[in-house]
Amino acid sequence: MPKKIVVIGPESTGKSTLTEALASHFREPWVPEYAREYLEKLDRPYEFNDLLNIAKGQVALEESQLKLANKYLFCDTDLHVLQVWSESKYKEVHPWILAQIEVRRYDLYILTDIDTTWEPDPLREHPEPEMRQFFFDWYRNLLEKSGTSFQVVRGDKENRISQALRFINQIL
Numbered sequence: 769m770p771k772k773i774v775v776i777g778p779e780s781t782g783k784s785t786l787t788e789a790l791a792s793h794f795r796e797p798w799v800p801e802y803a804r805e806y807l808e809k810l811d812r813p814y815e816f817n818d819l820l821n822i823a824k825g826q827v828a829l830e831e832s833q834l835k836l837a838n839k840y841l842f843c844d845t846d847l848h849v850l851q852v853w854s855e856s857k858y859k860e861v862h863p864w865i866l867a868q869i870e871v872r873r874y875d876l877y878i879l880t881d882i883d884t885t886w887e888p889d890p891l892r893e894h895p896e897p898e899m900r901q902f903f904f905d906w907y908r909n910l911l912e913k914s915g916t917s918f919q920v921v922r923g924d925k926e927n928r929i930s931q932a933l934r935f936i937n938q939i940l
Contacts, residue, residue, distance in 0.1 A: 770796075770837035771940050772830075772873070774846045775932075776911070777880030778903040779892045782928060786880065786921070787844040789929050790936070797833045798842040802826040803850075807891050816854070820862045823850045827868060840936075846874060848910050852903065876939055877911050877918035878932050879904075 775787045784801065791798035802825040807814060826847065834841050847869050854861040882900040886892075894900060911918040919935040921928040 770834065770839055770841045771875040772834075772841045772843060773876045773878065773936065774843045774874050775878045775880065776845055776848060776907055778882055778900050778907070779894060780886050781880035781882055781884050781900075781904075782925065783880050784844050785925060786878065786928050786932060787842045789925070790932055791840075791842040793929070793933065794840050794842075796838065796840045796842060797836040799826075799830045799833045799844060801844045801849075802829050803845075804891060816858045816860070816862075819850050819854050819858075820864060823847055823862070823865045823868065826850070827872075840940075843874070847872065848907070852906055852910070856903075856906075874916060876936065877914075877916055878935065879907055879911060879918055879920045880928065881920055881922040883922050 773790070775783045775790070777783055787798050787800075803822045806818070806822050806825055810818065826845070830841070830843060830846075847865055850865050851861050851869060854865065882897075882904050886895045886900070894903065908920070917939050919931065921931040921935075923931070
């Protein structure tokens with residue numbers, strides 16, 4: 769079974785860039801963030817129930833890419849992101865999302881620090897430094913409680929890739 773590695777962190781911290789770079793380095797598939805695809809097609813503001821649709825789409829995309837993986841599958845976020853997003857915006861999380869978080873297993877997490885420049889994007893909601901720190905801390909706490917190995921990566925793109933590669937090679 770391929771090892772599943774998740775890149776997670778606040779908005780605009782280079783998750784997609786890092787995930788794609790790692791997949792390219794190992795010549796393995798990667799799972800893009802389904803929320804972006806879903807929200808770009810939505811012709812209205814998203815609502816609580818949209819988060820369930822996004823979660824199901826993310827899981828389906830992950831399962832399809834897993835079939836293509838040999839040694840590793842790199843995931844640009846997982847359902848923890850939807851948990852945080854849902855709790856922060858709606859003060860509740862759909863039970864299906866919580867149930868999936870309990871049963872879905874990942875081998876490593878790479879947490880992207882907020883030491884990057886905020887890049888405006890119509891789908892991003894929290895550019896304020898204190899909110900970026902708030903969400904970083906939230907993800908870090910979730911990962912600490914999960915018991916799964918994780919490492920924070922910092923610096924520019926090349927440093928992040930280098931740190932992530934060392935971590936992957938060391939742990940796996």
